[in-house]
Amino acid sequence: MHVGQESRATILVVDDQPFELAALERSLGSLDLHIIKAQSGEEALQYLEDQEFALVLMDVRMPGMDGFEAARLIREHAPNRRVPLIFLSGARREEAVIVRGYASGAVDYLSKPVEPDALRAKVRVFVDLFHEREALRRQEQTLSQRERQVLERQRRQAEEALLESQRTLSMLMGNLPGMVFRCRPDWSLDFASEGCQALTGYAASDFASSPSLWTSLMAPEDVERIVQEAKQAFVEGRLVTAVYRILRRDAQPRWMWARSAGVFSPEGELRFIEGFMTDITEAKAAESERDRLLVGLREAVRQRDEFLAVASHELKTPLTSLSLRVQVMRKEVDAQPRGDPKERLHKHLDAAGAQLGRLASLVDSLLDTTRIISGRLSLRREQGVNLAGIVRAVASGFETQAMRVGSPLEIDAPVRVLGHWDALRLEQVVTNLLSNALKFGAGRAVQLWVEERGEWARLRVSDQGIGMDEDVRARLFGRFERGVSDRHYGGLGLGLFITRQVVEAMGGQVLVQSEPGQGATFTVELPRLPPAGESEGALDEH
Template identity: 45%
Template sequence: MAMLRATTKGIVPEEPDQVITASAAHQEEWALVADHPDGFMALSAVHAPSGELVDFHWQYANPASESMLGMSLTQIRGRGLLELLPDVRARGILARYVRVVETGEPYIDEVCFPLANRPRWFRVVALKRREMLTLWFSEITRRKREEMETGFLAEVSHLLTASLDVESALHELARRCVPTLGDGCVLQVLDSGGQPLLLETVATEPAQEALLVEVMRRFTQSSAEPGPVGLLLPQDTPQLLTGVTPTLLASLTRDAEHLRLMRMLGPRSLMAVPLRARGRTLGVLALLTFSERSYEPEDLRFAEDLGDRVALSVDNVLLFREARQAVAQRDEFFTVAAHELRTPTTSLKLNVQSLLRGARRGEVGALPAPLMAKLENIDRNAGRLNALVNELLDVTRIHAGRLRLDLEEVDLTALVQDVAARFELPATQAQSPLLLHLPGPTLGMWDRLRLEQVVTNLLSNALKYGAGKPVVVRVEADAEFVRLLVRDEGIGIAPENLPRLFGRFERAVSDRHYGGLGLGLYITRQIIEALSGSVSVLSTPGAGATFTVELPRKAST
């Protein structure tokens, strides 16, 4: 068979002395690989008049390669590599094969070719054999597909979990789907109330993207059940259209205008998966091809995996937003309720204290002892209620970032003495004497009222759980820090309760036996940390607890 060579006039027969013919040795080797499961091809070199190697022509292909490529030896024999696979030059493949023949060095690569409207991957080993180029290859499409899918899903998972800005994440996801998964992508997401949260339309070509936008605007917003891309398809079940024929397209469009726009768009294949989480549909992900590529069932399976991840992420973000909104509403309720309660409780306490003062001075005559006891009890409970209201107000301020500090020079030793003096009566009633170990003045730049609140909370806590035993209060100081230690010998704290002790509404004991909202230690920690300090606790069940506050002498602001 005459061989061909490239000239300025095209491909013409080579001179007889330039022809590389299939020798008996070649024929014998080819017979040996005829039944090999891997693909095998032999190609002869084509030289230009200058002697430059410019192309290769197929001479032999074993049955395995014919099966993999979907082309018979009869179809390809004598035809050029550039003729059947014209992009091998641009991709540098031809140059590598030329180097194999010219140097004898083997070359191994993984290459992708679109065959039968599908990207097909092959592992190719190129060798020089008796002046011919021989190619051994095996298909690795499944492995490459699995690598792509695993990598893409990993990227998507990171993208969707890296931020609570779900809108930006989904926008980026739609962009990444094109062209990796198709030529066009439509991503529709609804919020928890069924209202549109996001609509992304992406296509490889600006004109097709504009058409997608127009189709979505006209034929989805006005329909109760729009279906993917407005087509008359169920939106709550996966859909796969391997080939969108004109007849099929006409049967799925809503009217003549919809059909006209879809024909201009020109989808060749389409798949759509619902975004479902916790039994409800949150939207739909639709992917389209406008080229010869056709989707297959394995493409739909991957799209479903992708849709599941998107739905889970969207659902988690929506749940978080609902929870955050609920917390905001709760805090708003606490703020309003606390303000509303503060006025009557303050008025009640002032009136009761006025009555008590009058009774003690004899201004209202001698009151029976039981009545005096009741007034004193009302006064104590009004004070306790007022303290609870103030705690709620503090919590809402802290949560909103509105805890204000008024820094001034404060003597912690004197402050502890003043607070302890106010606790003389409660300490006597609890049968827990206060033992103070105080040095000289310990000065620092702090908020006096907030620091009083800290000492009050710690002393109140120690007397409440002190089990009628002494409470030791100690102040220590050095050049940079001061420390306040409050130790009781009461019931102690179980080890499993220590990590959550400073949380909001957390309690280490049953509220049936001990009152309070579980906010005192939470507020204490927030104040101390706002003053650039720290608070910690050491405890053994049945042997009491020691709370330690450490404060820098000058709080950073």
């Protein structure tokens, strides 16, 4: 049925203040309505008994029977009438008032002073619903009783679903931490939910009267960027996600996050853009602070690594000079006639040489660590390197230390286990593992096994010392990590870190098995041949 053929809808406006009734009548003047005015709840009930209304607009606060009581009586005495009721009140969105209003049978709630545009929009919805209901009633007159019952049930279900949807939508939009919006294809705002006030400082009526207000709050380059992103997304059938800044009414810049979708006609023409936006200024500030801290952290790590490199080289120079001087002194002592003074000097030189060796080892560890961190750990593979021979040679150098701590060395190795390896780096691996076993071996025997397994070679170093738990094993190969306190065992916590890096650089792996009080076994597995395409003597950068 065309609009021109529909009868005028009648609405009832209830308010005890004549000027409020006049204001509501003016606001609704542009709609083709028959408006009946009542100044009390009792008068409203009398009108409702006599005629049908498309909608009731009722003030909550009235002397005598207030709006809540009138709504309750309407629902009790005319349960089948189902006339929609919108409450009006000067209270500012008080939750208790809203909840009580919905419980009394209201379908919506408007605060005074009522925005004319919002009032007309809501009234138009229920007037349209009334006309549809009237059209259905006229159709029902031509149907049988059973058909009318079925249609009546369906109509009630549809009305209840519509009213429930209206209430749910109103509550959701009123409590969202942001703004629901609809704009036209030219990005002029057509609708904004009440959240726009907290978001921008402007009321929904400001955007209704000035559709281009929203884009004026944005930077021109952001508007252009988002328009292009939206066009591409709509062509591909995607949602548009945008992050940009606006200038609030109080001149505060704020970051917005928005997600929207295009609404198209059946012919594929873009009709509207609908979506949601919220303020992410605090999140952006946290992100900027995180980035700033990350830059500072990276710079601190770079400065630390640079200091380690410089300090290592600076320490290496006097140590080399001191080591040479000790060697010269040893030769001069050897040239003197034998005697007690010479023996005592030899002991002092041996002790000094051992300390120099320890210092040189620590400095070498620092140098290797800085090379690993900066990606400059070098390998020089040689053909026919004998792992078994290296193990025996390193073990021979540790015999004195092993005797001193009461941990005899037991070696089980064939004459030769050959491979393409860096001999010096392999010696460093064996030295680190054997030194570690003697340090934590608790005065018990240390075993070394070497075996050849096809294209792989395997080295195992096992002690019967203090062992370690799962937490220690998980972090054992980290930089500067120690299984126990350095107060009792010393060291920089770099030996196992360097060992793993060297072994993995040669294509192998190092594993550990251990339990507290049951010692530890370190297993190194190395490929005997270099990776395909790598030649002997080549310098590999890692």
